[in-house]
Amino acid sequence: MHKVNLKDLAHATNISISSVSKALRDSHEISSETKKKVIAKAQEMGYTPNPYAGFLRNQKSKTIAVIVPELTNNYFIQAISGAESIAQEFSYHVLIYTTNDDFEKEASILQHLSNGRVDGILISVSSNTNSLTQLNELIQAGIPVVFFDRICHEIETAKVTTNDFASGFIATEHLIKSGCKNIAYLSISDHLSIDQKRKQGYFEALNKYDIQHDESFIIKCGADEKTNASKIKKMLTGKKHVDGIFASVEKLALKTYKVCNELKINIPKDVKIISFSNLRTADLLNPSLTTITQPAYEIGKEAAKILFNHLAKRKSIIQNENIVINSVLTVRNSTSTNTK
Amino acid sequence: MHKVNLKDLAHATNISISSVSKALRDSHEISSETKKKVIAKAQEMGYTPNPYAGFLRNQKSKTIAVIVPELTNNYFIQAISGAESIAQEFSYHVLIYTTNDDFEKEASILQHLSNGRVDGILISVSSNTNSLTQLNELIQAGIPVVFFDRICHEIETAKVTTNDFASGFIATEHLIKSGCKNIAYLSISDHLSIDQKRKQGYFEALNKYDIQHDESFIIKCGADEKTNASKIKKMLTGKKHVDGIFASVEKLALKTYKVCNELKINIPKDVKIISFSNLRTADLLNPSLTTITQPAYEIGKEAAKILFNHLAKRKSIIQNENIVINSVLTVRNSTSTNTK
């Protein structure tokens, strides 16, 4: 079955290709009669424009890329979901790429995208990102980039985040007010701006309440699950008794839950836990988990909106801008003082 | 900054466009010296081929679409994740579309894709899908479609699923062996083949153990969360005491947990629950949830492999085929008989 194109349509209607094209695009240069004729014939023959020809002609594909470290993460999924909803509104298409938190893979994806396959990019960088040059080249080449969550401060463009510093402070303060004296911070990566800011908020809270800062309470976790588990285990069984844990990301909190189960450590009696998390089942956990929840869906929507509005304007450079959407604290049983 | 193309490269090297093109594609028609010269210059000038031109020429874009009802669902995410991993292997790009379980939206997406924007499609249809004609047209037009999970039996192509019938049987049998007599089935949609099969497995198990089948124990849930909650509540507070619940999908199990919390109904003492689920936190719930888990990641990988292998062969039609990857039962406390 041959796919019908403008040429076929022109032949069938005895009208030139260019006029047929114009008729279908509702140009004022074409009389309403011929428009009708062309449209009817197009309908009849089942004409649909070849997308690639349009892409080539316009150097635009109505497609954006969303690049995230991983998909099996509620935060990113919600953000993608938000971005996708806006994309549908703007009739854009969404390409998904995962980096597995590997900056080489990230660089290779960005490299691949530099040929202009997409009109714009939404990205949350990998923990150890090193792709500054790639990203800058992309922007120089006229492909707008918007960051969300895991941003690169060094690059001038729009960035959508949550209030990491304040949230870190609030989380830690909540633990303190719940009676914790020895509070550990589970870090996911030194290189990540979100981690740094959350940690700064943590320090700020400790300072405010005159709590001694102990370097051994900063647990540097990473990509490897096993290593994380053993570090958490070591912390919980160490001489210095930890009575509060602030997890910078959800998966570290969940790992802590499992370790506590193993070690028969009672949450919240022995140790209280709060975590950044977008888990839908936070209130069904045993015990239910006190969370700092980012409005991930909104963040994704906002980032996408900025990108599409920019693409609509066709201005070459996105202004440097920091959009902050606040997280919310939801207190649950993992930080409860009522130890029945 | 002007993007450099073959023409520029030809001009810079004093070689014809066609030869430059051939040189870059390592054609045997070009001498190794000129190849070197061209490649060096390409490097120097930062040449990257314009993707759209290639798409137009080849009528192929190395892009597939993955269409799912929703993203905020662990099953679909894992499946997409699996598909994406294979896509990276095959150097394919992945466009994501969500239908919000609305068949009109699904139809419109499929319609849009019929112009050949993608080389192939992976789809899990919406609950009330009606898009048979669209799907058939797509296949007729030479765009291969592979189903996963939520399939259309009527359409001749490859379908990747789990053993829904057997799993439904196993789940129900597990409840029966745990002492349940009055087992409810939470259905998500009558129209879905997965739901029908799981329910058939449920009936089969009831039959085998000579348990009276009670029509009021089939709870027809749907997209609306509130309605689902009230139906579940009604079931749990009805005269006929329900002592076992088999949820066809995760979200219905979670809803049941919340309703039980509200009503102070104890799981598993008052009622036992088993569910199809891909929740990572199943063992951290209160109580931990007994699950039938689909190998979603594998299913996504398998579906993608079939599609890519087919695309590589360029054969026009995918043979009708049913690939089944078995789910696994993981017994946890929500069906425990040890009611401490």
Add this chain to the structure above:
DNA sequence: AAATAAAACGAAAACGATATCGCAAATAAA
């Protein structure tokens, strides 16, 4: 009626890469 303006359409040049030719030069075979 002549001159001008507007309306409706068509020819052709892009967009950038690829592949089929044909043609020359260099090599091999006769």
Add this chain to the structure above:
DNA sequence: TTTATTTGCGATATCGTTTTCGTTTTATTT
């Protein structure tokens, strides 16, 4: 040396649109 063959390269058509610019026809003005 002549003929045949290989090797290396270039001109050109093609993929299917869109858009600029002419050209013709119709409508408007003097």
